[in-house]
Amino acid sequence: MVDVEALIRALPKVEQHIHIVGSTRAETLLWILEEGGSKSPFETVEDVRRFFQYRDFPHFINVYMKVFRCITRESQFERITYEMLEDDARCNVRYVEASFSAPDHVREGLDYGLMLDAINRGVSHAHRDFGIQCNLRVDLVRNYGPNVGMQVLDWIENKSDNIVSIDIGGSEEKFPPKPFAPVYQKAKEVGLHLVAHAGEAAGPESIWDAINYLNVERIGHGVTARQDPKLIAYLRKRDIAVEMCPTSNLRTGVITSLQNHPIKTFFDKGVKVTVNTDDPSMFNTDMNNEYLQLHQQLNFTVSELFELTLNALDSSFLPETQKLQMHESFMKEYRRLIDDFS
Numbered sequence: 001m002v003d004v005e006a007l008i009r010a011l012p013k014v015e016q017h018i019h020i021v022g023s024t025r026a027e028t029l030l031w032i033l034e035e036g037g038s039k040s041p042f043e044t045v046e047d048v049r050r051f052f053q054y055r056d057f058p059h060f061i062n063v064y065m066k067v068f069r070c071i072t073r074e075s076q077f078e079r080i081t082y083e084m085l086e087d088d089a090r091c092n093v094r095y096v097e098a099s100f101s102a103p104d105h106v107r108e109g110l111d112y113g114l115m116l117d118a119i120n121r122g123v124s125h126a127h128r129d130f131g132i133q134c135n136l137r138v139d140l141v142r143n144y145g146p147n148v149g150m151q152v153l154d155w156i157e158n159k160s161d162n163i164v165s166i167d168i169g170g171s172e173e174k175f176p177p178k179p180f181a182p183v184y185q186k187a188k189e190v191g192l193h194l195v196a197h198a199g200e201a202a203g204p205e206s207i208w209d210a211i212n213y214l215n216v217e218r219i220g221h222g223v224t225a226r227q228d229p230k231l232i233a234y235l236r237k238r239d240i241a242v243e244m245c246p247t248s249n250l251r252t253g254v255i256t257s258l259q260n261h262p263i264k265t266f267f268d269k270g271v272k273v274t275v276n277t278d279d280p281s282m283f284n285t286d287m288n289n290e291y292l293q294l295h296q297q298l299n300f301t302v303s304e305l306f307e308l309t310l311n312a313l314d315s316s317f318l319p320e321t322q323k324l325q326m327h328e329s330f331m332k333e334y335r336r337l338i339d340d341f342s
């Protein structure tokens with residue numbers, strides 16, 4: 001009999017939607033607090049895990065803010081990033097686009113350039129040790145408004161390294177996409193790709209606005225598109241990828257159960273959906289778990305799960321030639337796995 005779970009774990013994967021801060025392991029958070037020398041609100045890993053439980057989406061944002069404020073030295077990003085990629089590599093993730101909420105930390109007095117350098121030390125060490133590749137997307141953090149967004153674009157223009165796109169995360173209900181239109185326009189002009197969190201904590205109008213005003217190529221979450229059949233059809237027609245994060249949505253109360261998550265409906269309707277962890281440590285998940293949950297709770301077959309991998313690769317912001325090469329090698333690997341397991 002085929003060991004389907006082992007096969008799913010062995011599938012090559014791509015992760016498009018993961019926040020660096022939200023990947024901080026509980027042990028590492030304790031280390032950061034110790035290094036910072038401040039009085040720690042947590043004594044043990046269990047304390048941290050208990051803290052990572054949320055009543056609703058606003059409560060999650062609140063906890064997330066407390067966590068990012070624990071980071072007091074730029075160099076701490078190296079270990080967080082390395083471990084994030086180590087965890088992804090363990091799940092056979094080969095390529096990651098990781099989100100870095102730069103303005104959160106600059107407001108706390110950290111230096112943008114030094115943080116980016118620390119992150120990229122983590123990225124290159126992980127590449128050396130595990131072969132995993134990682135590019136970055138910078139989250140402008142919508143709560144700070146479009147002026148800060150413009151400022152962040154200046155930082156990126158001065159030091160862009162491996163940054164491939166921008167994003168707006170944060171409190172979606174209070175800070176709609178429209179005011180960010182000029183920021184997104186400028187980002188496009190300087191050659192950045194465009195993504196926005198939309199349809200997670202707000203309704204389908206937030207997704208429409210991200211499409212119409214920000215010209216996004218991918219939507220982060222997009223859960224509430226389920227309320228609007230026209231929008232689902234439009235996402236499909238325009239081939240806009242939707243980065244879905246089922247466990248995250250369950251933990252923040254956006255959905256009531258995984259069976260109730262719309263990812264399978266969207267997939268069946270031909271929308272280019274992908275599956276992601278969002279904040280793996282804060283939601284106690286990883287890419288293997290996401291794939292397994294889709295199989296167990298929503299009846300995704302192995303070949304459908306592999307389609308999610310290809311969706312993530314095809315809608316990634318890798319250069320076209322690299323994308324095609326990787327696509328081909330994933331196909332070969334998949335065929336080999338199917339043979340090995342049958």
Ligand SMILES: [Zn+2]
Binds near residue numbers: 019197
């Ligand atoms: Zn997110």
